[in-house]
Amino acid sequence: MAYLEIENVNVSYGDVQVVNDLSLTVNEGEVVSIIGGNGAGKTTLLKTISGLLTASSGTIKFKGEEIQNRPPEVIVERGLVHVPEGRRLFSLMTVADNLDIGAYNTRAYGQRNHTILGVYDLFPRLAERREQLAMTLSGGEQQMVAIGRGMMALPGLLMLDEPSLGLAPILVLSIFETLRKIADMGTTVLLVEQDVNHSLRLSDRGYVLEHGRVALEGPAKELMDNPHIKEAYLGM
Amino acid sequence: MSALYQSLVNGTMMGAMYGLTALGLTLIFGVMKVVNFAHGSLLMVGMFAAYWLLKITGMHPFLALLIVPPLLFVFGYYLQDLVIKPVFKSERGVREPLTVIIVTTGVWYVLDNLALMLFGAEYRTVRTAISGTSFSMGEVIVSWPKFAGFVVSMLTAVGLWLFMLKTRTGKALRATSMDREAANLMGIDQYKIYNVAFGLGTAIAGVAGCVIIPFYYVYPSVGVVFDIRAFIIVVLGGLGSIPGAILGGVVIGIIESTFAQFMTSTWTEAIIYGIFLLILFFKPSGFFGNKQDW
Amino acid sequence: MKKASTLKRLSIGLGAAALTVCLASFAFAAEKTVKIGNVEPLSGPSASVGIQGKQAREMAVEEINAAGGIKSLGGAKLELVYADSKSDPTVGVTETERLINTEKVHIMTGCWNSAVTYPATQVAERYGVPFVVPVAVRDTITERGFKYVFRIAAKDSWWVRDQFRFLKDMQEEFKTGFKTIAFIFENGDWGTGFAEKWRTLAKEAGLQIVLDEPYPSTASDLTPVVTKMKTANPDIVLLVSNAADAILLTNTMAELKVKPKVVLASGGGHADPKFLENVGKSALGMFDEVEWNTDVNKPNAKEANAKFKAKNGYDLAGESVDAYVATYVIADALERAASTDPKKVRDALAATNLTTGPGMLVSYDGVLFDENGQNKNAGIVIVQVAEMNGKLDRVTVWPKAARRAGYTPVFPMK
Numbered sequence: 001m002a003y004l005e006i007e008n009v010n011v012s013y014g015d016v017q018v019v020n021d022l023s024l025t026v027n028e029g030e031v032v033s034i035i036g037g038n039g040a041g042k043t044t045l046l047k048t049i050s051g052l053l054t055a056s057s058g059t060i061k062f063k064g065e066e067i068q069n070r071p072p073e074v075i076v077e078r079g080l081v082h083v084p085e086g087r088r089l090f091s092l093m094t095v096a097d098n099l100d101i102g103a104y105n106t107r108a109y110g111q112r113n114h115t116i117l118g119v120y121d122l123f124p125r126l127a128e129r130r131e132q133l134a135m136t137l138s139g140g141e142q143q144m145v146a147i148g149r150g151m152m153a154l155p156g157l158l159m160l161d162e163p164s165l166g167l168a169p170i171l172v173l174s175i176f177e178t179l180r181k182i183a184d185m186g187t188t189v190l191l192v193e194q195d196v197n198h199s200l201r202l203s204d205r206g207y208v209l210e211h212g213r214v215a216l217e218g219p220a221k222e223l224m225d226n227p228h229i230k231e232a233y234l235g236m
Numbered sequence: 237m238s239a240l241y242q243s244l245v246n247g248t249m250m251g252a253m254y255g256l257t258a259l260g261l262t263l264i265f266g267v268m269k270v271v272n273f274a275h276g277s278l279l280m281v282g283m284f285a286a287y288w289l290l291k292i293t294g295m296h297p298f299l300a301l302l303i304v305p306p307l308l309f310v311f312g313y314y315l316q317d318l319v320i321k322p323v324f325k326s327e328r329g330v331r332e333p334l335t336v337i338i339v340t341t342g343v344w345y346v347l348d349n350l351a352l353m354l355f356g357a358e359y360r361t362v363r364t365a366i367s368g369t370s371f372s373m374g375e376v377i378v379s380w381p382k383f384a385g386f387v388v389s390m391l392t393a394v395g396l397w398l399f400m401l402k403t404r405t406g407k408a409l410r411a412t413s414m415d416r417e418a419a420n421l422m423g424i425d426q427y428k429i430y431n432v433a434f435g436l437g438t439a440i441a442g443v444a445g446c447v448i449i450p451f452y453y454v455y456p457s458v459g460v461v462f463d464i465r466a467f468i469i470v471v472l473g474g475l476g477s478i479p480g481a482i483l484g485g486v487v488i489g490i491i492e493s494t495f496a497q498f499m500t501s502t503w504t505e506a507i508i509y510g511i512f513l514l515i516l517f518f519k520p521s522g523f524f525g526n527k528q529d530w
Numbered sequence: 531m532k533k534a535s536t537l538k539r540l541s542i543g544l545g546a547a548a549l550t551v552c553l554a555s556f557a558f559a560a561e562k563t564v565k566i567g568n569v570e571p572l573s574g575p576s577a578s579v580g581i582q583g584k585q586a587r588e589m590a591v592e593e594i595n596a597a598g599g600i601k602s603l604g605g606a607k608l609e610l611v612y613a614d615s616k617s618d619p620t621v622g623v624t625e626t627e628r629l630i631n632t633e634k635v636h637i638m639t640g641c642w643n644s645a646v647t648y649p650a651t652q653v654a655e656r657y658g659v660p661f662v663v664p665v666a667v668r669d670t671i672t673e674r675g676f677k678y679v680f681r682i683a684a685k686d687s688w689w690v691r692d693q694f695r696f697l698k699d700m701q702e703e704f705k706t707g708f709k710t711i712a713f714i715f716e717n718g719d720w721g722t723g724f725a726e727k728w729r730t731l732a733k734e735a736g737l738q739i740v741l742d743e744p745y746p747s748t749a750s751d752l753t754p755v756v757t758k759m760k761t762a763n764p765d766i767v768l769l770v771s772n773a774a775d776a777i778l779l780t781n782t783m784a785e786l787k788v789k790p791k792v793v794l795a796s797g798g799g800h801a802d803p804k805f806l807e808n809v810g811k812s813a814l815g816m817f818d819e820v821e822w823n824t825d826v827n828k829p830n831a832k833e834a835n836a837k838f839k840a841k842n843g844y845d846l847a848g849e850s851v852d853a854y855v856a857t858y859v860i861a862d863a864l865e866r867a868a869s870t871d872p873k874k875v876r877d878a879l880a881a882t883n884l885t886t887g888p889g890m891l892v893s894y895d896g897v898l899f900d901e902n903g904q905n906k907n908a909g910i911v912i913v914q915v916a917e918m919n920g921k922l923d924r925v926t927v928w929p930k931a932a933r934r935a936g937y938t939p940v941f942p943m944k
Binding site for chain 3 (some may be wrong): 382
C-alpha cells in the first residue's frame with residue numbers, strides 16, 4: 001500500500017482547470033520531488049492534498065484512508081503536514097511561539113516541549129533567536145522556522161512547497177542538507193521545487209508536471225539524465 | 237484646578253470602560269477580519285442580561301460578572317456557529333468577506349427589534365448596592381460604580397492579553413489573525429476558532445454590560461450610543477490590538493471629560509469625530525495596528 | 531303565467547328592499563366610528579411618555595364609548611389610530627400625512643416633542659384636519675395664526691414665566707435672597723427654547739448666570755456637566771431633562787455631592803413616574819414644574835388617577851392628564867358639531883368652553899381656546915419632592931392657593 005496515493009484528481013479555480021486527471025504515489029520512507037514550471041499546478045496540488053482546496057473528482061488516500069476534501073485540521077491530525085510556499089510565518093509571534101503553534105494538533109501537542117529540543121538541534125541558529133519576532137529574521141532563518149514548525153507537528157509525510165525560493169546559494173545548500181537529515185530520520189518527504197538539480201539529487205523518485213498533468217515520472221537519477229529535463233529545467 | 241483633576245480621573249475611568257466596549261470589537265476584527273456591526277447589539281444584550289439578573293435577584297453587580305459573561309460567551313459562540321458561519325463558508329477563500337459584514341448588520345437589526353418587542357422602548361435603570369455611592373481621593377470624588385468599572389476593564393484587558401499570549405487557544409486566535417490559511421495548516425479548525433473569537437467578543441460585551449448598568453440605563457437601541465465610540469476607539473487604537481483598545485478608550489474618555497470643562501458637550505463630540513477623521517487621514521492603522529489590515 | 535310574474539315581481543321587490551336596507555345600514559355603519567389619529571413617541575428617548583399618553587387616551591375613549599359614544603352622531607364610537615414618531619420630526623410629518631391620507635382620520639392629536647409637533651401640525655393645517663395638541667410647549671405652535679391647531683397645555687413662555695414667579699414668591703415668603711443661577715438643559719428644541727427665555731428673565735430678576743450648559747439627552751456620562759456645576763457653585767439650578775438623563779443627572783449630582791440651594795426642574799423627565807423610583811432620596815427637596823399633580827383638588831381627579839394607576843402601575847402625569855382632557859374636549863366638540871365634517875368640527879373646537887365633566891381634572895378652571903387655538907386658562911403647579919409618611923411624594927407648593935394643606939415647603943432645599 002502506498003503511503004500517499006493520488007488517483008485521477010481534478011482541481012479547478014472557478015472555470016479554469018488547473019490539475020488534470022493527475023495520479024501520483026509516494027511510498028513510506030521515500031523522498032519524492034515534483035518539478036515543473038510556473039503554472040504547472042504544483043502548488044495547487046499540494047494545497048489540494050493538505051485540504052486548503054477541494055478536488056472536483058478523484059481520490060487521495062493517506063495510509064489507506066481517503067482524505068480528499070476533508071478539512072486541513074483533520075489531515076494534519078493524521079500526520080500529513082504541509083509547509084506552504086512563501087513560509088507564511090506568524091510574523092508578530094516569536095520564533096518559539098511559531099514553533100509552539102506548529103504542535104497545535106492533539107497528536108503532537110503533549111510532546112511539544114520535547115519535540116522543540118529536536119528542532120533546535122536541527123537548527124541551532126533558531127535556538128539563539130527563539131524570543132525574536134518572526135518578521136525580524138532573515139530569509140534563510142525564516143525558512144528554517146517554517147520547516148521547524150512543520151516538524152513540530154510530528155509529520156509522517158512532510159510536504160514542502162519551494163523551500164529554496166529566494167534564498168542565496170549557500171543557504172539553499174544548507175536547506176537541502178537539512179532535508180536530507182529529516183529524510184534520514186524516517187520522515188517521508190514530498191518536495192515541490194524549482195531548483196531541479198538539488199531536489200532530484202536529494203530524491204528517490206520524481207514527477208514532472210506540465211499543464212496540470214504528469215508529463216514524466218521515474219527514478220530521480222533517470223530524470224536527471226533525461227535530455228528533455230536537461231534542456232528545459234537544468235539549462236543544459 | 238480640582239475640576240481638572242476631577243475630569244482626568246473621571247475621564248480615565250469612563251475611558252477604560254469605553255475601551256472595554258471596544259475590546260470585543262477589535263478582537264473579532266483581528267481574528268475574523270470582519271467588522272461586526274452587531275457589536276452594539278451584543279452590548280445591549282449584555283446590558284439587558286445584567287439588568288434582568290440584578291433586578292430579579294437583587295444580587296451584587298460583582299456577582300453578575302460571574303454569570304453574565306459565560307452566558308454571553310455561549311450566546312455569541314452559537315450565534316456565530318449557526319447564523320454567521322454559513323455565510324463564511326460560502327465566501328471561502330476571500331480575505332475580507334463582505335457578505336459577512338452584511339449578515340452582522342442583519343443580526344443587529346434583528347436583535348434590536350427583538351429586544352424592542354420583548355421589552356418595550358422605555359429606558360430602564362436598576363439601583364444596585366453600589367449605585368450612587370462614591371469615595372474621596374483628596375479633592376476628587378470618585379464614583380464607586382465607575383471605579384469598579386475601571387478596575388474590571390483593566391483586569392479584563394490584562395486577562396485577555398495573557399490568555400492570548402500564553403494559552404493554546406489564545407495562540408491559535410493570534411495565529412489565525414495573522415495568517416488564517418497557515419493557521420489552518422497547523423491543525424487549527426478555522427470555524428471553531430471563529431466561534432471562540434465571537435464567543436469571547438460577546439462575553440466581553442457581557443462584562444461591559446455588567447459594568448455599565450449600575451450607573452447607566454438600558455433600552456433596545458442603547459448599543460448605538462456606545463458602538464459609535466467603540467468604532468472610533470478601535471480605529472484609534474489599531475484594529476486587532478488589545479492594548480490599543482484600552483489606550484484608545486482612555487484617550488477618548490479623557491478628551492471627552494476634560495474638554496467639556498471648557499466647552500459644551502456638543503463641541504466635545506465634534507472634536508472626537510474630528511480626531512477620528514484625522515487618524516483615518518494620517519495614520520489609519522492607529523496606535524498599534526498592522527499596516528496590512530488597511 | 532300570472533302567478534309566475536307575481537312571484538317575479540315579489541322577489542324583485544324583496545331583493546330591492548333587502549339591497550336598500552343593506553346599503554342604508556352600510557352608510558349608517560360608516561358613521562359608526564370617528565377616527566382619531568395620534569402621533570406619539572412610542573420608541574426612543576420619550577417612549578415612556580408616549581406610552582403614558584396612549585394609555586390615557588385609551589382610558590378616556592373607553593369611558594366615552596361606554597357612556598354611549600357621540601350621541602349627536604347616533605352613538606358613534608371613538609376609535610384611536612396610532613403612529614410612532616420615534617421623537618423624529620421627519621417621521622412625525624410622514625406619519626401625520628399617512629394618518630390623514632391613508633387612514634383617513636377625522637381628527638389628529640400629538641406629538642409630545644415640540645420639535646415633532648411643530649411641523650406635524652403644519653401638515654394638518656394644510657389638509658384642513660383639526661389637530662388637538664395635549665402637551666408640546668413650544669410657544670410658536672399656537673402663534674402662527676393657524677385655524678386648525680388647538681393646544682390644551684400652557685406655552686413654554688408661560689412655564690418659564692411661572693418658574694420665575696415661583697422663585698420670586700418663595701424668596702419673599704421665606705425671606706431669602708439668591709444671587710447666582712445656572713441653566714442645565716437638554717440640547718433639543720424643548721431645552722433650548724426654555725433656556726432662551728430663562729436668560730432674559732434671569733437678567734430682569736437681577737440674577738448672575740454662572741453656567742449655561744446644554745447637553746445631549748443620550749450622553750453616556752454627565753460627570754463633566756456636574757463637575758462644571760460644582761465649580762460654578764450656583765444658588766439656583768434650573769433643569770430641563772428627559773426621563774433617562776434626569777435620572778443620570780440626579781444620581782451624578784448625588785455622587786459628586788453637588789447640592790445647590792434650589793433645584794427647579796421643568797417637568798418632562800423629572801415628572802416621569804420612573805424618575806423617583808430610580809433616584810430615591812437623592813431627589814429630596816427638588817422642585818418640579820408640572821401640568822398637574824395627584825393632589826389637585828378637583829372632582830374626578832382622585833378617581834381617574836386611581837383607575838389609571840390600577841391599570842398601568844403609575845400615576846397620571848403631564849402628558850397623560852392632558853391627553854385625557856384632550857380626548858374629552860374632542861368628544862365635547864363632536865357632540866356640538868353633530869358632524870365629522872372637518873370645518874364644523876374645527877368651529878366646534880374653537881367654541882369650546884369646557885368646565886365640567888370627567889375630563890376636567892386639571893388644576894385650572896376649564897378649557898377655553900383663544901383665536902390662535904391656545905387654551906387661555908392653562909396653568910401649571912410647582913411641586914416639591916418630600917418624604918410623607920415614610921414614602922417619597924410630590925407635594926404641590928405653588929401657587930400658594932393650590933398648596934397641599936398642612937405642608938410647609940423647604941426653601942432653600944437644605
